[in-house]
Amino acid sequence: MEGDNELEIVPSSLFVYETAKQRLENLSPSTQVPPEACIDHKNLWTNSVLDFSDKNSVKAAGALLRYIDQNRIGIELEDGFIQAPIFAVVQVTILSSLYLDKSTYMALQVFQKGEPSILG
Numbered sequence: 001m002e003g004d005n006e007l008e009i010v011p012s013s014l015f016v017y018e019t020a021k022q023r024l025e026n027l028s029p030s031t032q033v034p035p036e037a038c039i040d041h042k043n044l045w046t047n048s049v050l051d052f053s054d055k056n057s058v059k060a061a062g063a064l065l066r067y068i069d070q071n072r073i074g075i076e077l078e079d080g081f082i083q084a085p086i087f088a089v090v091q092v093t094i095l096s097s098l099y100l101d102k103s104t105y106m107a108l109q110v111f112q113k114g115e116p117s118i119l120g
Contacts, residue, residue, distance in 0.1 A: 020062020
């Protein structure tokens with residue numbers, strides 16, 4: 001079997017907008033915001049990187065941060081009060097990407113080997 005993928009079901013309480021928003025507002029990636037930065041600077045950075053009007057993204061990102069903290073990902077051997085470090089926040093979009101599985105690719109009949117077919 002290739003890879004060790006798991007599906008984990010998490011409670012809907014992780015996706016509460018206000019809780020997720022607060023978790024994101026408290027985020028200060030160590031490589032992007034200096035630790036000595038004032039609260040106004042941190043808020044300015046947070047609002048410039050994260051779109052709080054996109055509620056689904058906020059909920060998903062907040063739930064992911066909670067999941068990382070709960071499961072101690074990357075800090076398994078550290079003391080319990082240590083939070084998982086977040087080094088950077090990067091927005092990823094799929095606007096310029098398209099993924100097709102083999103069935104969809106073949107169903108489109110755009111790319112065919114040999115002579116093009118004529119559909120009637």
